[in-house]
Amino acid sequence: MVVGIFDVSGVLFGLSRMSGLQNRDTGEIPGSKWAFTAAAVGTIVAAMFGCSPIIPAIESAAGLKEGGKTGLTSVTSACWFALAMFLTPLFGNIPVEATSPVLILLGAAMMGEASEINWYCMYQALPAFLCLTIMPFTFSIPNGIIFGTGFLVVLYISTGQFMSATTSGQEDEESLRRIRQERRPSSINVAIDAFEAIKQPHFKRKTSSLYLHEATITNL
Structure with a gap:
């Protein structure tokens, strides 16, 4: 269950940030409750049939990169997944040496999120x-x-x-x-408030401007 929560959360946050749906200030994602609910129901149904958990796939990022905006993008991806099932034996015979460069480039692209x-x-x-x-x-x-x-x-x-x-x-x-x-005594409050005001940037700017004005008058 914990692994499923982490997987769904990672995919949801990654895809929502890519599509611009995530609120940059609060980090909230609109409709995230329904996404977690769908993943929970899918996991329960998959367990009843002895299948792997049904959760959102990070491969949906390919559809977002191509400009997908609606649920039709997910349906199209599901159709391609269904067609790829018949080619699974062929894909399994691809040597590791052929896929390693692609994985290296993929890892380098993923490191961009570390910024x-x-x-x-x-x-x-x-x-x-x-x-x-x-x-x-x-x-x-x-x-x-x-x-x-x-x-x-x-x-x-x-x-x-x-x-x-x-x-x-x-x-x-x-x-x-x-x-x-x-x-605190009132005298201590006044001293602390004055010290806090001195630390403020606008006070330093005003003080510097005052010194500059006095120096100009002195030179004149």
């Missing part, structure tokens, strides 16, 4: 690097995702950033900061 990772944030960089490392050595994409997700949870808990990463944790921090500010 979306914030490598300056260790909470994203370390789990992502662990995923990229575990996948080729274990020959399994789900294993890499599981290791990366587990390490991310351990990292957040061990560094004390788990509560701040959630919405409720941010609200708790804001309320705690507000209580501390109310309990």
